[in-house]
Amino acid sequence: FLIEGYKTLKKNYLDNEQKLAKLFTDEEIESIKNIYVFPNIEFRLTKLIIGKEKDLTWNRKLNFHVLLSNLIDPEYIESDFISQLRFDYTGNIGTDHEKRSLTKTNLIDLGNKLIQEHTPFQGQSPLYVGMVNASVDEGKIAEILAQHSKFKDQYLLGLPSDEDLSLINWNSQSHNIRKNLIKQSQFIFSANPKTIKFHLGTDDKEVFKKEFGQVRACLWGSDAHNTNDLFEPADHRYTWIKADLTFEGLKQVIYDPESR
Numbered sequence: 001f002l003i004e005g006y007k008t009l010k011k012n013y014l015d016n017e018q019k020l021a022k023l024f025t026d027e028e029i030e031s032i033k034n035i036y037v038f039p040n041i042e043f044r045l046t047k048l049i050i051g052k053e054k055d056l057t058w059n060r061k062l063n064f065h066v067l068l069s070n071l072i073d074p075e076y077i078e079s080d081f082i083s084q085l086r087f088d089y090t091g092n093i094g095t096d097h098e099k100r101s102l103t104k105t106n107l108i109d110l111g112n113k114l115i116q117e118h119t120p121f122q123g124q125s126p127l128y129v130g131m132v133n134a135s136v137d138e139g140k141i142a143e144i145l146a147q148h149s150k151f152k153d154q155y156l157l158g159l160p161s162d163e164d165l166s167l168i169n170w171n172s173q174s175h176n177i178r179k180n181l182i183k184q185s186q187f188i189f190s191a192n193p194k195t196i197k198f199h200l201g202t203d204d205k206e207v208f209k210k211e212f213g214q215v216r217a218c219l220w221g222s223d224a225h226n227t228n229d230l231f232e233p234a235d236h237r238y239t240w241i242k243a244d245l246t247f248e249g250l251k252q253v254i255y256d257p258e259s260r
Helices: 006-016 017-023 026-032 075-084 104-117 126-133 139-147 175-184 195-197 205-210 248-256
Strands: 040-053 058-067 086-090 097-101 155-162 187-189
Touching: 006 017, 006 075, 017 026, 017 248, 040 139, 040 175, 058 139, 058 175, 075 139, 086 104, 139 155, 139 175, 155 175, 155 195, 155 248, 175 205
Parallel strands: 155 187
Antiparallel strands: 040 058, 058 155, 086 097
16 A cells, blocks of 8 residues: 555665765676666555355455556655545444545554454554555546646556456456456456466457457566565566566567567
């Protein structure tokens, strides 16, 4: 939900020549400047999907990613995008939910409230509890980005997919939810070979386009949760993109996913 890490990296290191000079050699600094760094914000959505595995039926919330150009000031991302989103803070009998702006302070408030109400949350970070439980509407994400000129052509929407989408049951209750989220997305986060073929419409491209709007690229990264996994995707499933090292270059995968 937040860009705390990106802000720290950009302000304290990438844009701080003196700090870089203290930490790295001239050769290392040159290499660092050839690495393209941009914010990737992961949102938990209000949407639930239903899945079935063997005899087990499960529900889970979907996540949605927004990748933004590094040319946008982080302060604008926070003030004109993230904090403009709202999440349900608490329910009230017979009326609509109380909603709060998506800020770090409000997420901590939510976490503290839930920790007081629900014993199993005790001992956990209020920010963590708040972020795990907050959720936003993907329609509002797209709406806010589209209405501000400073974000025009400077963002990409991505939908993660842990499943093999070629095998899931498209006749379930979640059919239209899944389909509309895919249609709204400009790329898919997945390293599953069958999912990659599915989104390129390998079996029948025209039939796929009729149902899902367009073919899409699948992108993947290390998704590292510890330093040992940095730059090492599971099963060595690296993503290589043929493009200039810019946000515009990255966007080319939307227009030409097969050759890029």
